[in-house]
Amino acid sequence: MLSTKQRQAVGLLFRVSPEEAAARLGVRAATVRRWLGQPGFQRALRERDRERSDALRRIAVEGALAAALVLADGVRSGQERSTSRTALDILKMSGVLAVRPEETGEDALAELIAGCRSAASATECDGPQ
Numbered sequence: 001m002l003s004t005k006q007r008q009a010v011g012l013l014f015r016v017s018p019e020e021a022a023a024r025l026g027v028r029a030a031t032v033r034r035w036l037g038q039p040g041f042q043r044a045l046r047e048r049d050r051e052r053s054d055a056l057r058r059i060a061v062e063g064a065l066a067a068a069l070v071l072a073d074g075v076r077s078g079q080e081r082s083t084s085r086t087a088l089d090i091l092k093m094s095g096v097l098a099v100r101p102e103e104t105g106e107d108a109l110a111e112l113i114a115g116c117r118s119a120a121s122a123t124e125c126d127g128p129q
Contacts, residue, residue, distance in 0.1 A: 002044055006035055010044045014052065067091050 067090035
């Protein structure tokens with residue numbers, strides 16, 4: 001079981017150096033370095049890292065969804081080239097929209113737009129409302 005200062009250190013160590021964490025906690029840097037070698041403290045760091053990674057993934061998924069909705073709005077309004085550049089870049093970076101090496105972003109956008117326009121219903125391209 002971690003002490004209160006150790007739990008605080010776990011959070012701090014993702015933002016500052018061990019020396020800075022020690023100063024903020026009012027302990028010696030050697031104490032924080034010793035904690036870093038303890039299995040229980042290491043488990044707590046790994047768990048916090050997993051939590052942070054999960055949170056980042058959720059944020060990325062939400063960003064990709066928002067970008068897809070912007071792109072779909074652009075397709076519907078006929079403004080896809082001017083209003084969807086950032087949305088397209090976000091989708092490519094998130095891996096949602098794979099661009100083949102020989103393709104340009106314009107090619108990928110045109111392919112996505114064509115697919116949306118040929119969809120049987122607008123809801124297939126619209127995303128959740």
